Amino acid sequence: MQDYYAARAPEYDRVYAKPERQADLRRMESWLPTVLADRSVLELACGIGYWTRFYAPSAHRVVALDSSPETLNIARGRVPSNVRLLTGDAYRPAQAGVDFDGAFAGFWWSHIPLQRVAVFLERLHAVLRPGARVVFMDNRFVPGSSTPLAERTAEGDTYQQRTLDDGSTHRVLKNFPTPDFLLGTVEPHAAVARYHQWTHFWALDYTLK
Numbered sequence: 001m002q003d004y005y006a007a008r009a010p011e012y013d014r015v016y017a018k019p020e021r022q023a024d025l026r027r028m029e030s031w032l033p034t035v036l037a038d039r040s041v042l043e044l045a046c047g048i049g050y051w052t053r054f055y056a057p058s059a060h061r062v063v064a065l066d067s068s069p070e071t072l073n074i075a076r077g078r079v080p081s082n083v084r085l086l087t088g089d090a091y092r093p094a095q096a097g098v099d100f101d102g103a104f105a106g107f108w109w110s111h112i113p114l115q116r117v118a119v120f121l122e123r124l125h126a127v128l129r130p131g132a133r134v135v136f137m138d139n140r141f142v143p144g145s146s147t148p149l150a151e152r153t154a155e156g157d158t159y160q161q162r163t164l165d166d167g168s169t170h171r172v173l174k175n176f177p178t179p180d181f182l183l184g185t186v187e188p189h190a191a192v193a194r195y196h197q198w199t200h201f202w203a204l205d206y207t208l209k
Helices: 002-016 019-036 052-058 069-075 114-125 179-186
Strands: 040-043 061-066 083-087 100-106 128-139 158-163 169-173 190-197 201-208
Touching: 019 052, 019 100, 019 128, 019 201, 040 052, 052 061, 061 069, 069 083, 114 128, 114 179, 179 190, 179 201
Parallel strands: 040 061, 040 100, 061 083, 100 128
Antiparallel strands: 128 201, 158 169, 190 201
C-alpha cells in the first residue's frame, strides 16, 4: 500500500476531479471544518493534504501523519502554518504524541483490514482526551463511478485492481463498510456517534467517552 501511494502521489488529486462527485465534495469541504473547529487534531494518513487544508485553518493545531515522503512533499505546499507534518504509521499514532482532542482520517478506513480495525481504534483512542471528536470520511461504492471490486477474501476484505500512469497495476485493499458496521464498531467507545451519507461518500463522527 505504501509503495502504491508513493507512486500515485503526482496523480492523486484526479480522484477529486470526477464531475459526478463535485456537489458532494463541496458539501464535505464546508462541513468538516465545523466539526473540528478549535481542536488540537491528530490526522492519520493525511496523504497530499487535500482535506487538511480545508479544516486546519479553523483548528487550533494539527499534527498530520503519513507513511509516504512523496505525498508529504506535496502536502507541505498546501497546508497552513498550524500544521505539523510527520512521516509516520497510522497504526502507531503514539509517535505523534498525546493530548489531542480531535482526530481525523480521510479515505483511510477503507484501507484497514477488517481484522485490524479494533486494534487501530484502540491505539488511536489511547492518544486522545475524553470528549475528543473523531471523524472518518471515505467512499461509498457507486457502480459506474467507483473502481470495480476484483477480489473478496475469506475474511471479508475486498480489493480493487488499479493502474497508474506508468502502466503499473496494484492490488489495493478497499473496503466499503455499512452504516451499521461503522456505528456498531465505535459504539463501545462513543458517547455520541453520527453517520452522514452523501451520494458518493460517507462520514462517521463521534465523541469519545
